[in-house]
């Protein structure tokens with residue numbers, strides 16, 4: 001793991017062509033199977049982890065954009081009450097289904113990560129908002145020297161037709177806090193489209209339940225001093241169904257996570273942060 005440890009976190013936005021909106025799936029799976037260069041030919045075992053809660057109707061769009069040559073596709077089902085699991089199996093016969101034991105996206109990703117057997121792990125959403133056809137660009141950034149590759153809607157070439165103005169402002173404020181605390185240059189702390197070498201998992205130790213999971217991962221990656229690249233990503237609106245995110249509730253959880261992570265570091269050095277940390281985690 002020595003190669004992962006560097007003195008200070010380095011965050012670079014990887015230059016790349018702007019994302020075409022043509023990448024956004026408009027038609028169901030049968031009509032839109034997209035050919036992209038084989039990841040298997042590159043000799044990389046890429047595991048894709050998708051947390052899904054009642055996404056039966058969106059899975060055809062999501063799976064249609066998956067590149068060929070994946071090592072494994074893992075869908076972590078969050079006790080869906082629709083036919084998410086059957087739909088996944090019907091669309092992708094080799095899919096590995098993980099039935100999450102707890103609740104929330106954080107718990108789902110933790111259990112999905114535990115099931116991964118690939119060299120590279122990619123996370124994306126099941127609601128059709130993230131485009132799986134972008135995966136090769138994430139993998140290319142990992143191969144060019146990054147330990148962790150963050151998708152960013154706000155890096156040059158990225159965009160979102162989904163995020164509201166209020167959420168965008170909140171995200172920007174949270175970026176600013178984390179960047180000030182850790183000397184990073186994250187532009188999109190709360191985005192669920194990311195990729196990393198599986199060897200980074202011990203640094204993440206995902207142990208949260210909810211939508212604060214991306215923040216927790218980003219902060220722990222920064223604390224470990226791993227090399228982070230950002231790649232521009234285009235997010236569209238969820239295709240079917242309702243969002244599970246509540247901006248105030250989940251924004252508060254993100255803030256609490258940032259505070260706890262900071263105190264857990266500080267508490268190793270002095271008494272007051274240790275007391276505050278214990279009170280907050282009781």
Ligand SMILES: Nc1nc2c(ncn2[C@@H]2O[C@H](COP(=O)(O)OP(=O)(O)OP(=O)(O)O)[C@@H](O)[C@H]2O)c(=O)[nH]1
Pocket residue numbers: 050051052053054055076077078079100103104105108124125126127129162192211238242243244245
């Ligand atoms: N397994 C599992 N998946 C979840 C859970 N909550 C959300 N997800 C999935 O996590 C992904 C992101 O959730 P969304 O509800 O789309 O939230 P969001 O993308 O942050 O918010 P929007 O931009 O409003 O869509 C989707 O694929 C959901 O199906 C959960 O408790 N368990």
Ligand SMILES: [Mg+2]
Pocket residue numbers: 125127129238243
């Ligand atoms: Mg969504």
